[in-house]
Amino acid sequence: LALAPVTAPETSADAFVADFLHNLNFDRGVALSASSENDRYFALAHTVRDYLMARWLEDLRRQKESQAKGVCYLSAEYLLGRQLDNNLLAGGLADIAQEALASCGVSLDDLRQHEVEPGLGNGGLGRLAACFVDSLATLGVPSIGYGIRYEYGIFRQTFVDGQQVEQPDSWLSLGSPWEFARPEDAQTIAFGGHTETYDDEGVTRSRWVPGWNVQAVPYNYMIPGFQNGRVNTLRLWSAVATKAFDLRIFNSGDYEEAVRAQTYAETISKVLYPEDSTPQGKELRLQQQYFFVAASIHDFLDSMLPGDYDLAKLPERVIFQLNDTHPVIAVPEFMRVLVDEKKMDWDAAWAITRQCFAYTCHTLLPEALEVWPVELLGRLLPRHLEIIYRINEEFLDAVRARYGDDEMRIRNMSIIAEHPVRSVRMAYLATVAGAKVNGVAELHSQLLRDKVLSDFDDFFPGKFTNVTNGVTPRRFLRLANPGLSGLITEAIGEGWLTDLERLRELEPFADDAGFRASFAEVKAANKRRLNDVLRERDGFEVSDGHMLDVMVKRLHEYKRQLLKVLHVVSTYEGVVSGRVAASDVQPRTVIFGAKAAPGYTMAKRIIHLINAVGSVVNSDPRLDGRLKVIFPPNYNVTLAERVIPAADLSEQISLAGKEASGTGNMKFALNGALTIGTDDGANVEIRELVGDDHFFLFGMSEPEVEALSARGYRPSEFYQADAGLRAAIDLIASGAFSRGDRSVFEPVVSNLLYEDRFMVLADYASYIAAQERVDAAYADQEAWTRSAVLNVARTGFFSSDRSIRDYIDRIWHTPPLA
Numbered sequence: 001l002a003l004a005p006v007t008a009p010e011t012s013a014d015a016f017v018a019d020f021l022h023n024l025n026f027d028r029g030v031a032l033s034a035s036s037e038n039d040r041y042f043a044l045a046h047t048v049r050d051y052l053m054a055r056w057l058e059d060l061r062r063q064k065e066s067q068a069k070g071v072c073y074l075s076a077e078y079l080l081g082r083q084l085d086n087n088l089l090a091g092g093l094a095d096i097a098q099e100a101l102a103s104c105g106v107s108l109d110d111l112r113q114h115e116v117e118p119g120l121g122n123g124g125l126g127r128l129a130a131c132f133v134d135s136l137a138t139l140g141v142p143s144i145g146y147g148i149r150y151e152y153g154i155f156r157q158t159f160v161d162g163q164q165v166e167q168p169d170s171w172l173s174l175g176s177p178w179e180f181a182r183p184e185d186a187q188t189i190a191f192g193g194h195t196e197t198y199d200d201e202g203v204t205r206s207r208w209v210p211g212w213n214v215q216a217v218p219y220n221y222m223i224p225g226f227q228n229g230r231v232n233t234l235r236l237w238s239a240v241a242t243k244a245f246d247l248r249i250f251n252s253g254d255y256e257e258a259v260r261a262q263t264y265a266e267t268i269s270k271v272l273y274p275e276d277s278t279p280q281g282k283e284l285r286l287q288q289q290y291f292f293v294a295a296s297i298h299d300f301l302d303s304m305l306p307g308d309y310d311l312a313k314l315p316e317r318v319i320f321q322l323n324d325t326h327p328v329i330a331v332p333e334f335m336r337v338l339v340d341e342k343k344m345d346w347d348a349a350w351a352i353t354r355q356c357f358a359y360t361c362h363t364l365l366p367e368a369l370e371v372w373p374v375e376l377l378g379r380l381l382p383r384h385l386e387i388i389y390r391i392n393e394e395f396l397d398a399v400r401a402r403y404g405d406d407e408m409r410i411r412n413m414s415i416i417a418e419h420p421v422r423s424v425r426m427a428y429l430a431t432v433a434g435a436k437v438n439g440v441a442e443l444h445s446q447l448l449r450d451k452v453l454s455d456f457d458d459f460f461p462g463k464f465t466n467v468t469n470g471v472t473p474r475r476f477l478r479l480a481n482p483g484l485s486g487l488i489t490e491a492i493g494e495g496w497l498t499d500l501e502r503l504r505e506l507e508p509f510a511d512d513a514g515f516r517a518s519f520a521e522v523k524a525a526n527k528r529r530l531n532d533v534l535r536e537r538d539g540f541e542v543s544d545g546h547m548l549d550v551m552v553k554r555l556h557e558y559k560r561q562l563l564k565v566l567h568v569v570s571t572y573e574g575v576v577s578g579r580v581a582a583s584d585v586q587p588r589t590v591i592f593g594a595k596a597a598p599g600y601t602m603a604k605r606i607i608h609l610i611n612a613v614g615s616v617v618n619s620d621p622r623l624d625g626r627l628k629v630i631f632p633p634n635y636n637v638t639l640a641e642r643v644i645p646a647a648d649l650s651e652q653i654s655l656a657g658k659e660a661s662g663t664g665n666m667k668f669a670l671n672g673a674l675t676i677g678t679d680d681g682a683n684v685e686i687r688e689l690v691g692d693d694h695f696f697l698f699g700m701s702e703p704e705v706e707a708l709s710a711r712g713y714r715p716s717e718f719y720q721a722d723a724g725l726r727a728a729i730d731l732i733a734s735g736a737f738s739r740g741d742r743s744v745f746e747p748v749v750s751n752l753l754y755e756d757r758f759m760v761l762a763d764y765a766s767y768i769a770a771q772e773r774v775d776a777a778y779a780d781q782e783a784w785t786r787s788a789v790l791n792v793a794r795t796g797f798f799s800s801d802r803s804i805r806d807y808i809d810r811i812w813h814t815p816p817l818a
């Protein structure tokens with residue numbers, strides 16, 4: 001019996017009920033009649049796990065046995081969203097679960113609402129990682145996602161007087177039924193101390209003598225493929241003290257000291273850093289990065305390779321994908337293991353390392369590129385600093401060999417920056433060590449090659465490539481928009497969910513009035529559903545017949561939420577000044593969703609301004625209810641799944657050359673919203689695919705932005721030259737949205753007039769003109785719906801399955817396991 005393969009329960013409502021009640025009674029230890037909602041939720045989750053378990057164990061066995069080349073995806077963030085529905089969909093269990101629970105008088109929908117989403121990420125980068133592990137499993141690629149099991153995820157956002165207030169995200173307070181703790185697979189992670197050299201039978205070797213260590217305890221999460229019988233693993237590490245409790249100190253009465261090691265250790269995986277662009281350079285952040293990558297490397301080498309594995313073959317067995325620079329300390333750690341622990345000679349180890357890593361860059365903002373002072377790195381990871389120095393030395397020797405003694409180039413390319421403080425440029429380390437470096441959209445990858453890392457593109461021909469981002473259609477179409485999914489399947493049959501480019505077959509339906517009517521009805525139903533959610537969640541009402549104009553993303557000046565605010569204020573000013581009749585205003589509700597990094601003051605001011613403008617506009621009878629602003633707090637994956645299917649207009653208005661890709665833009669287009677946007681990030685590829693007639697383009701292109709900043713940009717000139725712009729800014733400056741107190745938003749206004757780093761004023765006129773085109777287009781609902789259908793039909797390219805296939809072809813060479 002012990003050797004019998006694990007089998008899933010029978011796929012029937014009766015078997016499902018039996019397993020559910022078994023889990024409730026024997027795992028939760030309660031009877032249904034006495035059970036709490038959390039008990040029922042846990043029992044349901046465990047039942048779904050039971051149905052997926054056999055596949056998981058079988059997949060793990062096959063991946064190990066096959067020794068096929070696999071991907072280790074190293075990411076400091078995974079923005080997973082709720083798990084229940086996705087696991088029900090992947091297992092094809094949704095219908096029997098519904099029926100089974102109903103037969104017990106339990107509402108599946110109540111249990112859905114009970115789930116707290118694991119907010120283990122900030123925004124784009126974290127959500128992309130979640131989409132990618134879903135696609136890796138659905139394509140059947142041997143792979144493991146590695147990350148950190150933060151005890152507290154991204155903060156919960158509340159508004160007090162329109163201002164952001166952060167609350168801790170205690171997502172684990174009721175426990176998480178989807179995780180499997182594996183303390184027996186814990187890894188010891190060292191820190192601090194010093195290094196020394198020693199003689200090893202005539203060979204001088206270096207070794208690290210750490211100062212202290214912690215335990216990294218893994219928690220496994222199922223990542224089921226979509227109805228393909230595959231389940232991959234996401235392994236997240238949690239920190240605990242090696243010696244949790246010191247009885248001797250305790251007996252001496254210093255209770256606090258007795259548990260200090262534990263408290264200290266736990267802080268490593270205590271909380272996610274809520275920054276998504278400006279690193280704070282905190283030591284704990286570096287501790288987090290080293291903690292999870294060291295644990296992951298050791299775990300892979302220990303658990304996935306046979307004892308006598310020939311390490312020289314590692315490049316045929318694994319590729320570590322670095323999700324931005326956050327995990328790049330993995331490179332010197334890998335070298336340390338090969339050279340110091342496996343006693344491999346440096347050159348052989350480096351030759352292997354350079355084939356086992358690849359780096360994805362997700363940003364263009366210089367301030368977002370991580371640099372670590374050598375003082376800090378040397379103190380926390382002394383051996384790693386030595387290794388980085390040697391990597392850099394040999395690299396610069398090669399640069400000199402190629403270009404001669406070009407000191408400027410040497411200084412520009414050195415992994416070690418001398419100013420302002422001697423630091424390690426993590427993006428340069430990742431670029432030198434990576435077999436491949438990719439950007440996340442065509443324009444982004446081009447700018448990396450031409451500008452940000454041009455010296456490296458010149459030195460490493462063929463190293464730079466592009467993989468345009470994608471999103472999983474399982475969560476962001478099938479689960480978020482069942483109405484549209486049903487319509488699509490009715491029109492073109494099944495199969496599109498794992499072959500999204502088949503959406504092209506919808507093109508002819510754009511000219512089918514009946515189909516358009518059904519499509520418009522689905523959009524209207526999604527709006528009603530959103531209205532129910534927002535009313536219950538935040539007491540907001542979405543007015544019928546309003547165009548839903550949506551801007552949801554992290555709050556950052558380069559994303560230009562301020563441009564959207566100026567459009568709202570201009571429309572408002574037009575009416576209250578009497579220049580525009582309210583009846584001429586296209587009924588529109590503007591929905592914002594945005595968290596600001598707690599330390600990002602200007603971003604928090606802009607959130608305050610949005611709420612302040614909203615409360616004035618929403619309550620001014622002169623607008624006759626034709627313009628509304630809604631800003632639900634705590635935008636997250638769960639809210640995105642309700643807002644995106646209801647949207648008519650998708651705001652993708654960043655300054656050209658600043659948004660690496662964007663992924664929200666893809667989700668909106670796939671859900672039948674039209675985009676108003678600049679030629680930035682993946683907007684360019686969306687516009688190329690949907691066609692200029694079905695995309696509201698505005699603003700400067702990236703070269704025009706460069707040209708303007710080269711000429712010297714003086715925002716106040718645009719203020720002077722544009723009466724509409726001046727009226728809008730003056731209204732804000734006047735205190736009209738701050739009870740007459742001009743000081744409240746003065747910093748925002750003066751920044752716009754005298755700095756405006758992201759050229760909001762320069763693109764204002766073009767934006768307003770584009771919004772007028774939007775109003776005109778929306779007046780013709782048939783034409784609008786036709787464009788919306790074509791947006792859906794032509795954006796199948798933006799599936800994360802296609803992105804993963806590109807990574808396999810261009811970077812990983814890890815074909816799916818048959």
Ligand SMILES: CCc1ccc([C@H](C)CC(=O)N[C@@H]2O[C@H](CO)[C@@H](O)[C@H](O)[C@H]2O)cc1
Pocket residue numbers: 122123124125126128275276277278279280324362363368369370440469659660661662663681
């Ligand atoms: C250390 C601070 C920090 C934290 C996170 C980041 C991320 C790279 C920021 C991020 O999420 N970037 C976004 O990544 C998405 C996925 O590729 C892109 O679609 C977005 O354009 C990009 O802003 C930078 C710096």
